[in-house]
Amino acid sequence: MFKENTEILYKGTEDREGAIHPETPAIYPSSAYIIDDTRDYDFANNGGKYFYNRTANPNRDGLAEAISYLENGEDTLICSSGMGAISTTVLGLLKCGDHAVFNKSIYGETIELIEILEGFGVHVSLVDFTDITEFENAMKEDTKVVYTEIIANPLTLVVDIKAISKIAHSYGAIVVVDSTFTTPFVIKPLDFGADIVIHSLTKFFGGHSDVTGGSVTSSSAMIKKIKPSYLLLGASLDANSAWLLQRSIKTMGLRMKAQLDNAILVAQALSKNPKIQYVYHPSLKNHPQHELACQIFSYGYGAMISFSVEDNREKVDEFIHRLKIIKYLGTLGGIRTTLAHPATAFRNEFTEEELRKMGIHEGLIRISTGAEDAEDLIEDLNQALEVFK
Numbered sequence: 001m002f003k004e005n006t007e008i009l010y011k012g013t014e015d016r017e018g019a020i021h022p023e024t025p026a027i028y029p030s031s032a033y034i035i036d037d038t039r040d041y042d043f044a045n046n047g048g049k050y051f052y053n054r055t056a057n058p059n060r061d062g063l064a065e066a067i068s069y070l071e072n073g074e075d076t077l078i079c080s081s082g083m084g085a086i087s088t089t090v091l092g093l094l095k096c097g098d099h100a101v102f103n104k105s106i107y108g109e110t111i112e113l114i115e116i117l118e119g120f121g122v123h124v125s126l127v128d129f130t131d132i133t134e135f136e137n138a139m140k141e142d143t144k145v146v147y148t149e150i151i152a153n154p155l156t157l158v159v160d161i162k163a164i165s166k167i168a169h170s171y172g173a174i175v176v177v178d179s180t181f182t183t184p185f186v187i188k189p190l191d192f193g194a195d196i197v198i199h200s201l202t203k204f205f206g207g208h209s210d211v212t213g214g215s216v217t218s219s220s221a222m223i224k225k226i227k228p229s230y231l232l233l234g235a236s237l238d239a240n241s242a243w244l245l246q247r248s249i250k251t252m253g254l255r256m257k258a259q260l261d262n263a264i265l266v267a268q269a270l271s272k273n274p275k276i277q278y279v280y281h282p283s284l285k286n287h288p289q290h291e292l293a294c295q296i297f298s299y300g301y302g303a304m305i306s307f308s309v310e311d312n313r314e315k316v317d318e319f320i321h322r323l324k325i326i327k328y329l330g331t332l333g334g335i336r337t338t339l340a341h342p343a344t345a346f347r348n349e350f351t352e353e354e355l356r357k358m359g360i361h362e363g364l365i366r367i368s369t370g371a372e373d374a375e376d377l378i379e380d381l382n383q384a385l386e387v388f389k
Helices: 038-045 058-071 082-093 108-119 132-138 161-170 220-233 239-249 252-271 290-296 313-322 342-346 352-357 374-387
Strands: 075-079 099-103 123-127 143-149 174-178 196-200 214-218 278-280 304-308 338-340 364-368
Touching (some): 058 214, 058 239, 075 082, 075 220, 082 108, 082 143, 082 196, 082 214, 082 220, 099 108, 108 123, 123 132, 161 174, 252 304, 313 374, 342 364
Parallel strands (some): 099 123, 099 143, 143 174
Antiparallel strands (some): 075 214, 196 214, 278 304
């Protein structure tokens, strides 16, 4: 009926009959969906069905359902990155003149985001959340948001989120938790009083170092409040990445158990190595919040370990070169064990004095434990640590 140039645009594009029950979900990369008429557009635009990818996508919705289940939340926004999730949340909750209290021991780029908030006229107090008195003293009548991580970066300090939430709520503040380091297999922050839980899905949720994403989980009412900033900031994740993350969630429980178990074994072995000055992991009895971690964590103590060695950058590089299994990556949470060097990661953003106040020096090394045989990891670390005195 039509000429070839017209027909080829439509041939083979209809839904295939019988392909309605695949074992794995289909991927929906379409940027838009066909609308019947103006009334159908009104219906779709009010959440009735899919019509534009940035607004809603079946793959993101499937992933959101899985994360909401794991976190005991009502609804979840799926973002293009962890920072997209963080930015969407704080910019959606704070306005000029508001006050917020942030844990001073958090992801470095979240601290950089605070500078943007302050440029918008938001007043931010950075305090030590492991000191409940210091935290409470920082709260004000106009405090709108309290922001923290459960296992604080980079020294694995553990925050008593139940106590923090109780105080914050007495001031009417919203408690936002970045639970990337813990995951819902270690703790579900919403069960302890937090209002919003954020993840960098790039890390343990993805688990294979092949996808970038973020999530924001809360009550339906809270997500409705944040969603306008989510849509206008354009932080939505693409369909293929959402599909990959939903695939990865299927094995997340198995992966996390192996990684959490390995972290305990590796931390114990490192603590016995004379080349190491101090090991930071909540499983160790000398950790300042070991008892708290035992009380609030449902399994394991997180897969992140930090340790201090000789404060010598050249020897740190030699240590990295000697490692046979463990690789140096600019991220964490993968199924293979990796390391990071916090001082190098943030030396362009912070001065040496600022880094040392954060507990970061040239001899601080961070490990993200994977699912390898623990004995192989311990042997690899011990032989490489011989470079230190």
